[in-house]
Amino acid sequence: MQLIDPNHPIYKPLWVRVLIVAVCFSWAIVEAFGPQPFWAVLAGGLGAYAAWMLLLNFNPQPPKAEAESAASSDEAEDDEPTDEKK
Numbered sequence: 001m002q003l004i005d006p007n008h009p010i011y012k013p014l015w016v017r018v019l020i021v022a023v024c025f026s027w028a029i030v031e032a033f034g035p036q037p038f039w040a041v042l043a044g045g046l047g048a049y050a051a052w053m054l055l056l057n058f059n060p061q062p063p064k065a066e067a068e069s070a071a072s073s074d075e076a077e078d079d080e081p082t083d084e085k086k
Contacts, residue, residue, distance in 0.1 A: 006059070
């Protein structure tokens with residue numbers, strides 16, 4: 001089961017991915033100094049998972065529809081003759 005979809009366009013900028021990981025770990029620190037260690041462990045685990053998915057293993061794949069249309073348009077452009085007039 002995948003909780004974070006790295007192909008979603010919102011995760012494309014690096015600052016968004018770093019912000020998500022930082023917020024998770026910051027909340028874990030806040031909870032660790034409070035009376036709720038369970039929530040600190042939960043937020044820390046979420047931060048570790050987010051860091052793994054969004055920073056360490058981030059390699060998004062383009063959607064198949066866009067990749068196929070880009071490939072077909074490239075092939076169509078190659079087939080057209082060019083007329084160079086001097």
